[in-house]
Amino acid sequence: MGAERIPGDMSTTCCDETAAALREGRRPAVGDCPTCAALVAAHAPAPAFDAAGGLAQLELALAAEEGWRGRARSLPTWARVGLVVGAVLAVGALNALVMPRPDLGSYPTLRLLGIVGAFVAGAWAASVGASWPLQRAPLPLSTRVGLALLGVALPLAATLLPEAPATADACCPPPGMFGQKAFGCLIFGCLFAAPALLALALVARTRLTTIEGLLLAGVGALTGQVALTLHCPIVDETHQLVGHVPVGVLLGGAVCGALALLELRPR
Numbered sequence: 710m711g712a713e714r715i716p717g718d719m720s721t722t723c724c725d726e727t728a729a730a731l732r733e734g735r736r737p738a739v740g741d742c743p744t745c746a747a748l749v750a751a752h753a754p755a756p757a758f759d760a761a762g763g764l765a766q767l768e769l770a771l772a773a774e775e776g777w778r779g780r781a782r783s784l785p786t787w788a789r790v791g792l793v794v795g796a797v798l799a800v801g802a803l804n805a806l807v808m809p810r811p812d813l814g815s816y817p818t819l820r821l822l823g824i825v826g827a828f829v830a831g832a833w834a835a836s837v838g839a840s841w842p843l844q845r846a847p848l849p850l851s852t853r854v855g856l857a858l859l860g861v862a863l864p865l866a867a868t869l870l871p872e873a874p875a876t877a878d879a880c881c882p883p884p885g886m887f888g889q890k891a892f893g894c895l896i897f898g899c900l901f902a903a904p905a906l907l908a909l910a911l912v913a914r915t916r917l918t919t920i921e922g923l924l925l926a927g928v929g930a931l932t933g934q935v936a937l938t939l940h941c942p943i944v945d946e947t948h949q950l951v952g953h954v955p956v957g958v959l960l961g962g963a964v965c966g967a968l969a970l971l972e973l974r975p976r
Contacts, residue, residue: 781912786842789912793836796905797829797932804901804939812942815876824867824938831859832905832931839909839924853920860927860957864934868949879942891952894941898933898956905932906960922964930957 727745730737737749781789810816838856841848875881882890906929913921933956941953 782914784912786837786840789840790833790836792912793840793905793909793928794829794833796908797832797928797935800901800904800932801825801829801935801939804936808940810940810942811879812875812877813939816942817873820870820873821938825935827863827867828931828934828938831863832928832935835859835924835927835931836905836909839921839928840912840914843914850920853924857920857923857927857961860930860960861954863931864949864954864957867934867938868946868954872946873944875944877942880944882943882948887948887951890943891948894937894943894948894952895955895959897940898930898937898953899959900933901936902929902933902956902960905929906964917968919965919968922968923961926960926964927957929960933960 723740723742724744727737727742727749731749737745781792784792805813813821835856838848838853906925909925909928910917913925915921917925934953937953937956943949943952
């Protein structure tokens with residue numbers, strides 16, 4: 710420890726000598742005194758600012774913002790959300806017009822519109838949460854988690870509704886095809902989740918965190934549910950629990966895994 714002064718003693722201590730050397734620009738010899746070591750550490754010059762490196766990084770960032778993705782990120786919030794919802798509606802239109810379910814003409818219309826409308830509204834709400842303006846106070850974590858869970862909660866609620874009547878042979882696949890049909894729907898839903906998920910990722914203005922990744926997955930999952938509802942005629946509740954509802958779980962795990970790998974990547 711630093712030597713303590715005795716009242717009336719005007720002699721210098723090692724700490725006084727260290728402080729004087731530092732004031733004069735000399736490097737003092739530091740022994741075992743922790744106080745002297747702290748003085749030397751506190752007096753260490755700050756590292757020089759690399760102006761050239763900073764300017765180079767700034768130029769790279771500005772160049773990235775000049776491309777089409779930078780222009781997409783600069784769109785107002787309503788336009789970015791509209792772009793995502795447009796992708797959801799495009800997926801729905803493709804399935805309804807090109808690959809419709811065989812019982813589309815006989816399936817209860819109000820039920821179909823209600824389910825699809827709920828999925829589109831959920832995708833809109835989750836995309837608003839993911840595109841929340843930076844100048845506003847951030848949404849509470851509970852709100853963002855709730856919006857992210859819509860990708861699983863809404864399909865589960867739709868599945869637990871009273872089962873719709875089977876009006877075509879395709880509504881009830883033959884025995885032994887359960888696993889094949891469920892797996893096919895799971896992959897189908899994940900594939901058609903891609904357009905809205907990628908659109909939302911491209912217009913994101915900040916680095917994606919885990920919760921924002923889950924919001925992306927939720928939007929993608931609801932897009933996949935729109936496609937499945939308009940394409941798959943199977944009305945069996947078990948099929949939907951196995952082949953439709955888990956789309957959100959699978960996408961959430963995939964997005965979180967991808968974000969974790971990006972964090973491990975050297976920068």
